[in-house]
Amino acid sequence: MTGAECLLRTLVAGGVEVCFMNPGTSEMHFVAALDRVPEMRGVLCLFEGVCSGAADGYARMLGKPAATLLHLGPGLANGLANFHNARKARSPIVSLVGEHSTKHLAYDAPLTSDIEAFARTVSEEVFRLESAAAMGETAARVMAAARRYPGRIAHMIVAADYSWSEAGAVGIMPPVERPRVPPVGEIGRRAGNWGILLGGGTVRGRGLALAARLAAAGWRVLIDRNAARVEAGRGRFQPRRMEYFPAPAQAQLAGLTDLVLVEAKAPVSFFGYPDEASYLVPSGCQVHELAGIEEDGTEALEALVDSLGLGAATWAEPETVPVPADGPLTLEAIGQAVAALLPEGAIVSDEMVSSGPPVLAALPRAARFDYLPVTGGSIGQGMPVGVGAAVACPGRKVVVLEGDGSGMYTPQSWWSMAREGLDVVTVIFANRRYRILDIEMRRTGANGFGAQSEAMVDIGRPELDFVQIARGMGVASSCGRSGRRCGSRGRGSLRR
Amino acid sequence: MTGAECLLRTLVAGGVEVCFMNPGTSEMHFVAALDRVPEMRGVLCLFEGVCSGAADGYARMLGKPAATLLHLGPGLANGLANFHNARKARSPIVSLVGEHSTKHLAYDAPLTSDIEAFARTVSEEVFRLESAAAMGETAARVMAAARRYPGRIAHMIVAADYSWSEAGAVGIMPPVERPRVPPVGEIGRRAGNWGILLGGGTVRGRGLALAARLAAAGWRVLIDRNAARVEAGRGRFQPRRMEYFPAPAQAQLAGLTDLVLVEAKAPVSFFGYPDEASYLVPSGCQVHELAGIEEDGTEALEALVDSLGLGAATWAEPETVPVPADGPLTLEAIGQAVAALLPEGAIVSDEMVSSGPPVLAALPRAARFDYLPVTGGSIGQGMPVGVGAAVACPGRKVVVLEGDGSGMYTPQSWWSMAREGLDVVTVIFANRRYRILDIEMRRTGANGFGAQSEAMVDIGRPELDFVQIARGMGVASSCGRSGRRCGSRGRGSLRR
Numbered sequence: 001m002t003g004a005e006c007l008l009r010t011l012v013a014g015g016v017e018v019c020f021m022n023p024g025t026s027e028m029h030f031v032a033a034l035d036r037v038p039e040m041r042g043v044l045c046l047f048e049g050v051c052s053g054a055a056d057g058y059a060r061m062l063g064k065p066a067a068t069l070l071h072l073g074p075g076l077a078n079g080l081a082n083f084h085n086a087r088k089a090r091s092p093i094v095s096l097v098g099e100h101s102t103k104h105l106a107y108d109a110p111l112t113s114d115i116e117a118f119a120r121t122v123s124e125e126v127f128r129l130e131s132a133a134a135m136g137e138t139a140a141r142v143m144a145a146a147r148r149y150p151g152r153i154a155h156m157i158v159a160a161d162y163s164w165s166e167a168g169a170v171g172i173m174p175p176v177e178r179p180r181v182p183p184v185g186e187i188g189r190r191a192g193n194w195g196i197l198l199g200g201g202t203v204r205g206r207g208l209a210l211a212a213r214l215a216a217a218g219w220r221v222l223i224d225r226n227a228a229r230v231e232a233g234r235g236r237f238q239p240r241r242m243e244y245f246p247a248p249a250q251a252q253l254a255g256l257t258d259l260v261l262v263e264a265k266a267p268v269s270f271f272g273y274p275d276e277a278s279y280l281v282p283s284g285c286q287v288h289e290l291a292g293i294e295e296d297g298t299e300a301l302e303a304l305v306d307s308l309g310l311g312a313a314t315w316a317e318p319e320t321v322p323v324p325a326d327g328p329l330t331l332e333a334i335g336q337a338v339a340a341l342l343p344e345g346a347i348v349s350d351e352m353v354s355s356g357p358p359v360l361a362a363l364p365r366a367a368r369f370d371y372l373p374v375t376g377g378s379i380g381q382g383m384p385v386g387v388g389a390a391v392a393c394p395g396r397k398v399v400v401l402e403g404d405g406s407g408m409y410t411p412q413s414w415w416s417m418a419r420e421g422l423d424v425v426t427v428i429f430a431n432r433r434y435r436i437l438d439i440e441m442r443r444t445g446a447n448g449f450g451a452q453s454e455a456m457v458d459i460g461r462p463e464l465d466f467v468q469i470a471r472g473m474g475v476a477s478s479c480g481r482s483g484r485r486c487g488s489r490g491r492g493s494l495r496r
Numbered sequence: 497m498t499g500a501e502c503l504l505r506t507l508v509a510g511g512v513e514v515c516f517m518n519p520g521t522s523e524m525h526f527v528a529a530l531d532r533v534p535e536m537r538g539v540l541c542l543f544e545g546v547c548s549g550a551a552d553g554y555a556r557m558l559g560k561p562a563a564t565l566l567h568l569g570p571g572l573a574n575g576l577a578n579f580h581n582a583r584k585a586r587s588p589i590v591s592l593v594g595e596h597s598t599k600h601l602a603y604d605a606p607l608t609s610d611i612e613a614f615a616r617t618v619s620e621e622v623f624r625l626e627s628a629a630a631m632g633e634t635a636a637r638v639m640a641a642a643r644r645y646p647g648r649i650a651h652m653i654v655a656a657d658y659s660w661s662e663a664g665a666v667g668i669m670p671p672v673e674r675p676r677v678p679p680v681g682e683i684g685r686r687a688g689n690w691g692i693l694l695g696g697g698t699v700r701g702r703g704l705a706l707a708a709r710l711a712a713a714g715w716r717v718l719i720d721r722n723a724a725r726v727e728a729g730r731g732r733f734q735p736r737r738m739e740y741f742p743a744p745a746q747a748q749l750a751g752l753t754d755l756v757l758v759e760a761k762a763p764v765s766f767f768g769y770p771d772e773a774s775y776l777v778p779s780g781c782q783v784h785e786l787a788g789i790e791e792d793g794t795e796a797l798e799a800l801v802d803s804l805g806l807g808a809a810t811w812a813e814p815e816t817v818p819v820p821a822d823g824p825l826t827l828e829a830i831g832q833a834v835a836a837l838l839p840e841g842a843i844v845s846d847e848m849v850s851s852g853p854p855v856l857a858a859l860p861r862a863a864r865f866d867y868l869p870v871t872g873g874s875i876g877q878g879m880p881v882g883v884g885a886a887v888a889c890p891g892r893k894v895v896v897l898e899g900d901g902s903g904m905y906t907p908q909s910w911w912s913m914a915r916e917g918l919d920v921v922t923v924i925f926a927n928r929r930y931r932i933l934d935i936e937m938r939r940t941g942a943n944g945f946g947a948q949s950e951a952m953v954d955i956g957r958p959e960l961d962f963v964q965i966a967r968g969m970g971v972a973s974s975c976g977r978s979g980r981r982c983g984s985r986g987r988g989s990l991r992r
Contacts, residue, residue, distance in 0.1 A: 004942075023952055025767045025936040031953070032937065035946030044952050046904040047876075049574070074874030077576035077617065078545070078905070084570045088606050104768025107775060108761070110584050110722050111873040117617045121573065121610060164770060164941060226606050265604070271521045272600025274660060279603060377607040378570030380543075408542040408908055409574070415904070418958045440521040441528065445660060446500075450531030456519055456540050457527070462914045462970025472965035474958025 003132040004029035006167035007096070007158065008037040010139040014173040016067050016094055017041060018058060018391055020051035024071030026098035029163035043391060043420060045384075047412040048078035052093070053384020054391065054416070056082060057349065059091035060229045060372055061392040063201075065146045067094040073113030076155075081378040082410075083122040083153055088376035089228035090200065090293065092151030094142055095119070101161035115157050125154040132162040136171030149179035149294055150200050150263070179296040184303045187288050188219075192257035196290075198239065199224030200263025202297040204231040207262075209313075210301045212237035216313035222252060224264040226375045233342075233368035237315055241373075242267050245443075246276045253282055260304075262290045263297035270377065274445050318365045329480055331355055334427070335362030338399065342366040346397040347389045350374065351382025353403040354436040355429035380409025383426060387413050390422035397423055404430040404466065405459055411469055418474030426470070432460030499628040500525035502663035503592070503654065504533040506635040510669035512563050512590055513537060514554060514887055516547035520567030522594035525659035539887060539916060541880075543908040544574035549880020550887065550912070551589045552582035553845065556725045556868055557888040561588040561642045568594055569609030572651075577874040578906075579618040579649055584872035585724035586696065586789065588647030590638055591615070597657035611653050621650040628658040632667030645675035645790055646696050646759070677795040680803050683784050684715075688753035692786075694735065695720030696759025698793040700727040703758075705809075706797045708733035712809035718748060720760040722871045729838075729864035733811055737869075738763050741939075742772045749778055756800075758786045759793035766873065770941050814861045825976055827851055830923070831858030834895065838862040842893040843885045846870065847878025849899040850932040851925035876905025879922060883909050886918035893919055900926040900962065901955055907965055914970030922966070928956030 001009075007030065011019075018041045023031050034042050045051045051068045058066040070076045076097050086093055097115055099105070105112065119126045125145045129138050138156065145154040188194060196219055198211055203223050208231060215221045221239040223230060232238055243249040246269040253259065253267070259281055266287050267280040281287055290304060291297035321339040339362040342348070346369040352359060363371070372385050386400035407428050417424045434457040441449065441457070449457070470477040497505075503526065507515075514537045519527050530538050541547045547564045554562040566572045572593050582589055593611055595601070601608065615622045621641045625634050634652065641650040684690060692715055694707055699719050704727060711717045717735040719726060728734055739745040742765040749755065749763070755777055762783050763776040777783060786800060787793035817835040835858040838844070842865040848855060859867070868881050882896035903924050913920045930953040937945065937953070945953070966973040 021952065023933070025933065025940065028933065028937045028940045029942045031933075031949045032942035032944075034948035034952065038948060042948055042952050044955070046901070046955065073617070074577040074580045074872065077573065077580065077874070078876075080573035080576070080614070081570040084573065084609060101768035101770075104765070104774045107764035109764050109766055109768075109774070109873075110871065111766070113580060114617060117613070118576070121569070121613045121617070160768065160940065161770070268603035268605050269600070270605055270607070272597035272605075272656065274597075274657070278600045278605070375606065376570065377605075378573070380574070405542070408911070411907075412904055415958070415960065437519070437521065437524065437527075441524045444521065444524045444656065446525045446528035448528075452530035452534060452538055453527045456517065456530065456538050459540070459542065462911070464911065464970075465968040468964040468968030472961040472963070472968060474960075 001167055002029055002033060002163060003135045003165055003167040004033040004163040005036055006135045006170055007139050008033050008040050010136045010171040011067055011094065012037060012039045013170055014140060014143040016065055016143060018043060019067040019069050020045055020054040021069035022048050022051055022071060022075060023069055024075065024098065026100060026160040027069055027071060030069060043416060045412065045416050047410060048075050049082050049380055049410045050384045050387060050413050050416055052079035052086060053082035053381045053410060054388035055093045056086035056089055056091045057372065057385035057388025058392040059093055059151060060089060061347065061389050065092040065094045065143065066388065067096055069096045071098055072111050073115045073118045074111065076115060076118045080118065080122055082381050082384055084378045085376035085381045087122050087153055088226060090150040091228065092146040093153045094146050095153055095155040097155060097157050099157050099159045102159045119155040123153040123155060125152050127155065128157045129159065129162050132165035133168040135162060135167040136169050140171030140173045143173045144176055147176045179294060181296045181299040182291050184300065184307050187260055187290055187304060188308050193255055194258045194260065195220035195222065195253065195256040196260040196262060197222050197224055197264045197267065198262050199227045200293060200297055202262050202301055203227045207298045207301055208237045210305050211239060212313040212315055213305050213310040217308065217310050220256065226373065228375055230371040232363065232371045233366045234317060235368055238364045244270060246280060249280045253280060256282060256285045258286050258288060260288045260290050262301055263293055273443050321362060321365045331358035335359035339363055339366040342369055342399065343397050344368055346399055347372065347393060349382050349386040349389060349398065349400045351403060351406045352401045352429055353406055354439065355403060355431065359401060379406045382406060383413035384410050386424050387416050387422060390424050391420065400424060400426040402426055402428050404428055404432065404464060405434045407466065408464065414470050414473040414475045428466045430466060432463065433457055434459060497663055498525055498529060498659060499631045499661055499663040500529040500659040501532055502631045502666055503635050504529050504536050506632045506667040507563055507590065508533060508535045509666055510636060510639040512561055512639060514539060515563040515565050516541055516550045517565035518544050518547055518567060518571060519565055520571060520594065522596060522656040523565055523567060526565060539912060541908065541912050543906060544571050545578050545876055545906045546880045546883060546909050546912055548575035548582060549578035549877045549906060550884035552578060552585055552587045553868065553881035553884025554888040555587035555589055555647060556585060557843065557885050561590045561639065563590040563592055565592045568607050569611045569614045570607065572611060572614045576614065576618055578877050578880055580874045581872035581877045583618050583649055584722060586646040587724065588642040589649045590642050591649055591651040593651060593653050595653050595655045598655045615651040619649040619651060621648050623651065624653045625655065625658050628661035629664040631658060631663040632665050636667030636669045639669045640672055643672045675790060675792040677792045678787050680786065680796065680799045683756055683786055683800060684804050689751055690754045690756065691716035691718065691749065691752040692756040692758060693718050693720060693760045693763065694758050695723045696789060696793055698758050698797055699723045703794045703797055704733045706801050707735060708809040708811055709801050709806040713804065713806050716752060722869065724871055726867040728859065728867045729862045730813060731864055734860045740766060742776060745776045749776060752778060752781045754782045754784060756784045756786050758797055759789055769939050817858060817861045827854035831855035835859055835862040838865055838895065839893050840864055842895055843868065843889060845878050845882040845885060845894065845896045847899060847902045848897045848925055849902055850935065851899060851927065855897060875902045878902060879909035880906050882920050883912050883918060886920050887916065896920060896922040898922055898924050900924055900928065900960060901930045903962065904960065910966050910969035910971045924962045926962060928959060929953055930955060
């Protein structure tokens with residue numbers, strides 16, 4: 001059995017069943033081994049950022065790692081931006097990176113680079129395979145590292161000759177430690193104006209139901225803006241997410257005497273501004289950590305609710321939205337249409353940036369869905385995350401809500417959607433600008449645009465024709481302007 | 497004067513007049529300052545890999561740096577693959593990277609990352625600005641570092657508050673040391689079968705003319721396959737480039753007793769293979785370094801030719817090619833058409849990969865042109881390098897010869913071509929496969945494709961429609977199949 005086959009069999013035995021890949025020469029034996037290990041599904045992506053973003057989306061949906069396979073340092077480099085996002089999402093990912101054969105490394109060939117240095121930019125978990133014989137055991141350790149709660153990117157650098165040489169036994173993944181359940185202590189015991197910020201695994205079914213009981217008891221419940229996957233829609237308790245800009249975020253926290261963090265960090269603003277705070281917790285408000293990022297916040301939440309003796313809760317359910325009648329194609333109308341048409345169990349990947357608020361405002365009235373927001377702020381994740389979510393959840397509709405600026409970082413995602421027959425609808429909000437930078441330009445105190453600076457946020461000359469771009473990659477597309485509906489479509493329309 | 501304005505004025509004073517950029521919030525003051533420093537041309541790119549590749553193309557053509565401006569660690573990450581190529585091309589580049597304001601860095605906001613770690617993957621020259629007052633002086637040192645012969649990527653990490661704070665004086669670039677001219681010593685004095693490998697700055701006018709005199713005296717003259725810019729075409733002495741695969745490259749060197757290196761390293765194969773050599777110099781052949789990578793090889797070459805007393809040389813000039821008659825659209829026919837129609841002074845950026853050899857075989861019969869090959873092997877450089885070359889040389893036709901696989905890494909280049917009205921013709925060789933991997937699959941000994949592995953090199957399902965993709969970004973395009981001419985066009989056709 002070659003090293004490559006051993007690697008694949010070890011991954012499959014450890015539950016890693018999908019590999020998002022963009023292979024090169026040094027990964028040919030891995031590619032060839034796919035024919036002998038059909039349990040591993042290879043998903044080809046035309047750009048590496050699609051691979052890493054797709055693995056993030058997959059992990060967010062299933063809580064377990066997919067693999068990525070990238071070609072040497074520069075291939076990994078192209079995947080780093082979405083690995084950054086995956087790292088901030090705490091997504092488990094097994095990142096396989098091919099390396100020159102060990103003999104060849106001495107010669108500083110054109111593609112030689114310091115792969116470890118690239119890998120360490122997004123993770124401390126970097127394993128360099130030391131021999132073909134160690135393939136199985138190393139891959140098993142890499143999987144275990146990736147699965148440490150809530151999840152990590154674990155890189156494994158595999159020299160080509162270790163792939164083509166005879167390997168040892170298939171590796172068996174060591175047991176993964178369960179996350180610690182921290183004690184509740186005195187949290188919530190004394191009188192005060194208590195708030196709680198939910199993140200990580202607590203913004204889903206059980207965690208939200210527990211949080212509803214706190215809300216019914218007068219607690220202010222908020223959701224970490226960058227939590228990786230939020231279960232939302234009618235029938236669920238839907239706390240507000242933290243706002244993006246400092247002032248409204250501070251307003252959300254104003255008046256609290258105590259803020260409890262559960263798998264979340266104390267809220268800070270996305271960017272720093274000349275005369276605004278970065279740290280958003282009001283002065284005088286005491287911060288308590290109920291569960292850290294790597295602890296079991298849901299169990300801790302249950303213990304908290306029990307310790308306070310809180311009973312079942314009800315909340316005001318938002319009404320459904322009718323499908324809007326024909327009319328101007330505003331952001332509000334799009335939000336209504338999405339809320340009205342989103343099928344039960346849909347998955348929404350959001351990278352709308354400045355177009356977001358009016359659309360998101362309508363979504364609590366949609367049927368149950370999973371919401372995948374921006375986590376690390378590196379633009380170009382929306383569509384790749386949609387690819388991964390669709391691969392992870394084949395029976396569910398995926399809707400990617402994407403800006404036009406942000407849509408141009410990883411448009412190659414469309415090809416993989418078409419290739420794999422994924423049920424993804426991408427809506428591009430084409431305002432023809434880096435609109436968020438209009439806002440940020442004012443906020444950073446750099447007033448006004450002249451001709452040169454204006455050109456750096458105006459992406460409307462020439463106008464991008466997303467319908468043609470998406471069709472060029474095999475995705476059915478259409479465009480609506482002023483009064484007509486628009487969007488580019490995957491395998492089907494939003495309602496089918 | 498804000499720090500941002502000081503930075504721009506320092507760059508312009510040091511001859512850095514173009515900035516390929518994809519800015520974000522932390523770079524807004526830099527963008528605003530463009531209005532006050534109109535001598536700096538901002539070129540907006542929709543993806544960071546276009547910025548870094550364009551700066552590489554610009555530097556290869558002019559031998560001086562452009563700037564890039566990228567947004568935080570993840571923005572830099574997206575530029576790294578083409579920085580890798582630029583590094584192997586020894587291109588001078590001033591890489592500006594925005595950072596959170598210094599106050600904000602403490603809070604581990606979503607976009608916080610270790611920018612220095614990203615930067616160091618492609619260069620040792622990493623400068624972190626320490627205060628707004630130091631802006632001018634630091635930028636001047638960064639430019640000097642970039643210009644150290646033959647060129648380096650020099651990063652400057654600029655925290656947002658240093659851009660918006662009051663700065664000190666505009667910096668004055670310290671004088672840049674001229675490269676050393678090494679002594680000739682005993683090179684070429686004794687009898688033998690001498691060969692010489694030219695790289696760096698020696699594969700242009702004067703160096704090639706000197707090499708012709710060596711060739712006339714019986715020396716075997718070869719060109720470093722990955723030399724950044726080769727002056728070629730009729731009227732010039734055109735030595736063969738080193739071959740890609742080990743066996744033909746070894747054949748080029750067979751029988752040599754002595755190999756002289758001039759701004760080049762001893763030839764090694766691109767990849768390592770199970771039963772082939774990585775180091776390609778025949779055993780028993782003595783290697784002499786006439787000039788290292790950072791030395792003045794052209795002066796050294798002149799001294800060598802003088803020391804050997806070699807006179808003027810002539811060589812057999814290849815004949816011109818007629819425009820081919822209508823017929824099957826083969827690679828050979830395309831090569832002939834390009835050779836026949838390439839206008840004097842054109843620039844050819846080559847990332848054809850497997851389609852290359854038949855096309856390149858025709859090009860020595862073209863009018864004088866500059867040839868920009870793959871340098872670092874990270875795919876996705878062809879079109880960005882074309883963008884930068886066209887910005888650098890507005891009067892000259894740029895032709896990008898691009899594979900379909902490689903064309904999908906940085907297709908956003910087309911938008912910048914259209915935006916800037918660049919005179920670039922892109923020819924996509926759409927063979928619908930990662931064809932080079934067919935070859936590499938055999939060579940690495942991973943025999944045969946099954947259904948799964950086959951799918952990882954087949955990029956023809958669905959078929960990419962490059963005409964639509966390019967049109968979607970504002971570039972006029974057309975397609976030819978079997979017997980008709982094809983290609984996607986920039987501002988004009990090849991002959992205009």
